[in-house]
Amino acid sequence: MGALIFSNINHRIKAYKKSNYDVLFEMQSNSTVMDYAAFINLLAQEEKNYKLIDLRNSMLYDTLHLEGALNMPFEMLLEKENLSFFKKNKDLKIIYADTESKSALVCMMLLSSGVENIKYLPGNFDIIYNNVVVKDNPSFYTYSDDKAKWDYKRQMGGNNTEKENSPSIPQQIEIKPTVKGGC
Amino acid sequence: MEKSLKNDVKPYMNPYLAGFLLGIVLLITFYITGRGLGASGAIKSTVITAIGKITPETVKDNSFFDEYFNGGHSPMKSWLVFEVLGVLLGGFLSGFLSGRLTLKIDKGPHIKNYTRLIFAVAGGLLFGIGSQLGRGCTSGAALSGMAVFSTAGFLTMMAIFGTGYMIAYFFRKLWI
Amino acid sequence: MGPLIPQNIINGDLNFFFALIIGIAFGFILEQAGFSSSRKLAGVFYGYDFVVLKVFFTAGITAATGLFFLKYMGWVNFNFLYINPLYIWSALVGGVIMGFGFILGGFCPGTSLTAAVIGKIDAWFFIFGMFAGIILFGIFYPLFQPLHMGNFLGNPFIYDTLGMSQKWFLFFLIMMAVMAFAVTQIIEDNSKRFKELLYTQKLKTTYPLFFILILALTALFLDENRISYLGETDRSKLMTQLINKNRYLDTEKICYNIVNEQKDLLFVDVRTENEFNDFHLPNAVNIPAYTVLNNSTHNNFVEKNKKTVLYSSGTTKADMVWFFLAREGAENVFVLEGGLNKLFDDVFGNNNFIDTTKMDGLYEKRFFERARTYLKEGKLKKDEDVKTVPPPSDFDVKAVKGGC
Numbered sequence: 220m221g222a223l224i225f226s227n228i229n230h231r232i233k234a235y236k237k238s239n240y241d242v243l244f245e246m247q248s249n250s251t252v253m254d255y256a257a258f259i260n261l262l263a264q265e266e267k268n269y270k271l272i273d274l275r276n277s278m279l280y281d282t283l284h285l286e287g288a289l290n291m292p293f294e295m296l297l298e299k300e301n302l303s304f305f306k307k308n309k310d311l312k313i314i315y316a317d318t319e320s321k322s323a324l325v326c327m328m329l330l331s332s333g334v335e336n337i338k339y340l341p342g343n344f345d346i347i348y349n350n351v352v353v354k355d356n357p358s359f360y361t362y363s364d365d366k367a368k369w370d371y372k373r374q375m376g377g378n379n380t381e382k383e384n385s386p387s388i389p390q391q392i393e394i395k396p397t398v399k400g401g402c
Numbered sequence: 403m404e405k406s407l408k409n410d411v412k413p414y415m416n417p418y419l420a421g422f423l424l425g426i427v428l429l430i431t432f433y434i435t436g437r438g439l440g441a442s443g444a445i446k447s448t449v450i451t452a453i454g455k456i457t458p459e460t461v462k463d464n465s466f467f468d469e470y471f472n473g474g475h476s477p478m479k480s481w482l483v484f485e486v487l488g489v490l491l492g493g494f495l496s497g498f499l500s501g502r503l504t505l506k507i508d509k510g511p512h513i514k515n516y517t518r519l520i521f522a523v524a525g526g527l528l529f530g531i532g533s534q535l536g537r538g539c540t541s542g543a544a545l546s547g548m549a550v551f552s553t554a555g556f557l558t559m560m561a562i563f564g565t566g567y568m569i570a571y572f573f574r575k576l577w578i
Numbered sequence: 579m580g581p582l583i584p585q586n587i588i589n590g591d592l593n594f595f596f597a598l599i600i601g602i603a604f605g606f607i608l609e610q611a612g613f614s615s616s617r618k619l620a621g622v623f624y625g626y627d628f629v630v631l632k633v634f635f636t637a638g639i640t641a642a643t644g645l646f647f648l649k650y651m652g653w654v655n656f657n658f659l660y661i662n663p664l665y666i667w668s669a670l671v672g673g674v675i676m677g678f679g680f681i682l683g684g685f686c687p688g689t690s691l692t693a694a695v696i697g698k699i700d701a702w703f704f705i706f707g708m709f710a711g712i713i714l715f716g717i718f719y720p721l722f723q724p725l726h727m728g729n730f731l732g733n734p735f736i737y738d739t740l741g742m743s744q745k746w747f748l749f750f751l752i753m754m755a756v757m758a759f760a761v762t763q764i765i766e767d768n769s770k771r772f773k774e775l776l777y778t779q780k781l782k783t784t785y786p787l788f789f790i791l792i793l794a795l796t797a798l799f800l801d802e803n804r805i806s807y808l809g810e811t812d813r814s815k816l817m818t819q820l821i822n823k824n825r826y827l828d829t830e831k832i833c834y835n836i837v838n839e840q841k842d843l844l845f846v847d848v849r850t851e852n853e854f855n856d857f858h859l860p861n862a863v864n865i866p867a868y869t870v871l872n873n874s875t876h877n878n879f880v881e882k883n884k885k886t887v888l889y890s891s892g893t894t895k896a897d898m899v900w901f902f903l904a905r906e907g908a909e910n911v912f913v914l915e916g917g918l919n920k921l922f923d924d925v926f927g928n929n930n931f932i933d934t935t936k937m938d939g940l941y942e943k944r945f946f947e948r949a950r951t952y953l954k955e956g957k958l959k960k961d962e963d964v965k966t967v968p969p970p971s972d973f974d975v976k977a978v979k980g981g982c
Contacts, residue, residue: 235810238657240871241657296817320892320896323894323898324901327901331813341894365894365917366891367853368923369918369922369926371856417611417612420611421636421637423607424637427604428637428641429640429641429645432581433582435582435583435600436580436581436658437660439600439604440688441691445687445712448709449709449716453713453716453717461717464717464720465719465723482597484595484601485597485598485601486601487598488603488605489601489605489692490692490695492606492608492609493614496605496608500610502614505697506697506698508615508698509700521683522683523703523704525678526683526685526706526708526709526710527679527707528678529680529686529708530708530712530713530714531711533712535675535715535722536668536675537672539686540687540688541604541687541688543662548641548751549642549644550645551642552662553662553735553736553739554665555736558662558672561676562680563677564673565676565677565678574624576681577617577623577684578626
């Protein structure tokens with residue numbers, strides 16, 4: 220029994236600190252996304268009680284980055300100093316990268332590692348820069364790379380492709396799994 | 403020192419051993435089914451089924467009886483019903499093996515049988531209502547709740563035993 | 579790993595079978611401990627027999643310690659356990675009423691069953707009372723409902739409510755139990771009434787208690803924030819996968835696959851149901867992003883002979899779903915880079931950048947034209963020349979392994 224525990228500990232010293240399910244809940248609640256409107260307000264604040272982190276490589280960072288942002292190439296995320304920076308810092312931490320999915324994934328990895336109070340900026344660096352810094356652009360306030368750019372349905376002439384082989388999958392999002400219990 | 407009232411009755415099990423075994427059973431229950439033990443839920447299922455069959459119209463809008471109308475299957479097909487069947491079997495087996503199968507009324511020495519029985523009904527009635535409000539009884543809420551560290555479990559447990567201790571004196575004639 | 583049935587690791591139909599077996603064990607142990615006697619049960623309130631406290635507390639700390647360690651080792655997922663919901667006034671009022679019930683009736687539901695079945699007549703009357711109580715509660719439920727359903731505070735854990743860590747609470751709980759055992763033993767030894775009842779065996783062995791105590795002490799040294807389940811991908815391995823882009827498939831590969839009706843890819847659309855119904859890739863399956871960890875998804879999702887390709891309007895959502903699956907250990911899950919946006923850009927957008935003077939360019943243009951037709955019509959026209967463009971050279975055909 221002791222050996223089991225020990226081998227388990229050794230094998231998983233750098234384990235996760237948050238379950239997959241709990242990370243999913245956080246992402247679903249959308250509290251991890253910082254939309255541009257909120258970001259602009261934050262930038263306008265006097266008190267800088269947040270940290271901006273640029274996840275791109277140092278070359279891109281040196282060329283141009285958001286004011287006040289720290290550079291941390293995302294490949295180095297799990298390095299000891301970087302991870303402890305995220306964990307020890309209790310302020311709001313805002314990350315951005317050269318693609319939106321990269322920011323989202325890094326955010327998820329950090330959440331899984333037990334980091335709290337973290338958000339990511341949607342869109343890639345160019346879009347952020349052009350619509351927040353260069354010019355405050357309201358039409359981009361709720362921007363996301365993952366919004367449809369085409370009207371797919373119309374483009375396809377309203378013809379729906381075959382629906383064969385689609386197993387019926389429940390559409391509703393299950394809230395925390397409820398096991399029936401009690402007396 | 404061991405004293406027994408009858409020669410062929412086996413003594414009870416060491417309570418710590420019994421507790422340990424019960425804890426293991428509870429642990430296994432959670433590991434396999436994700437839920438803890440219980441008892442009053444089975445009685446609820448029986449009540450729902452019976453009343454649902456007898457007077458469905460009067461209880462159609464009563465959400466307590468929802469399970470009868472919305473379940474799609476009989477409320478008797480529930481985990482607790484099967485568990486309670488097991489409890490009856492297991493209890494009987496234990497009583498049989500230990501020579502404790504006898505018709506009897508347990509009571510304090512200073513009251514009559516009928517007094518005990520009346521209070522038994524009263525106690526059952528209160529437990530019936532209380533277990534529904536408390537969403538469990540000592541096994542469902544308190545014991546299983548303790549195993550999963552739930553606040554509700556501990557709270558209900560403290561309410562049950564706290565109340566018991568506070569009023570015990572006033573009903574002492576029943577037992578001592 | 580556990581709990582087994584809620585995560586469909588063993589068949590849900592076995593649940594009732596287990597209920598029966600568990601019940602038998604439960605009933606047997608209760609009766610063996612003497613819980614089939616109301617006088618013994620009531621003893622805990624009058625100081626002449628503390629069997630209730632000893633059995634109950636021991637069982638509670640055994641199970642709690644066990645679950646703590648199972649959780650630590652990743653063998654049980656607390657997200658799938660039943661954690662009692664807290665309707666605070668209902669719980670308190672119910673508890674008080676049950677307290678009265680215990681003193682008056684001398685039983686609780688579980689013990690009354692074991693007593694009834696061995697012939698205790700007072701237990702029969704108690705059970706009759708319970709039926710009456712529940713019937714009353716049910717009939718008058720509209721009156722009880724506000725109390726019963728009010729003040730819902732979620733499913734909190736006691737250590738969170740008290741603001742302490744789980745391992746310290748466990749330790750504290752066990753200390754309390756041990757002290758209670760010691761105190762009650764002294765009271766029992768001095769009590770006259772105890773001698774009237776059937777005796778329990780002499781308490782020679784309390785080995786299980788020491789075992790639990792040692793476990794609790796060990797627990798204090800563990801990092802309980804560790805939440806890793808068996809089978810989950812190692813964190814640094816997951817990071818490596820995140821960094822390399824092996825999971826990305828591009829438009830060409832997808833179109834090639836669709837147009838040539840190769841059925842070896844399973845397309846999974848992670849957008850919402852409405853978006854899916856407006857348009858989806860041929861033979862795609864809809865799994866809205868945040869349902870990916872649902873049990874029902876786990877069962878329907880994995881097809882052994884296919885690679886799974888996640889797609890969304892862009893890349894983000896699909897990548898997110900990939901992360902959840904990759905962390906769980908799923909292999910052969912791919913992501914359509916750029917999503918439908920890029921697919922449509924390539925197929926329907928301006929292809930004028932393709933240099934049609936070269937053979938490669940010509941092939942490419944015809945390829946996209948065919949893709950367009952296929953996507954629109956659902957198939958290629960009958961008299962269409964079905965000679966296919968050779969596949970992109972870097973299309974990997976790795977062996978398929980298991981899924982989630």
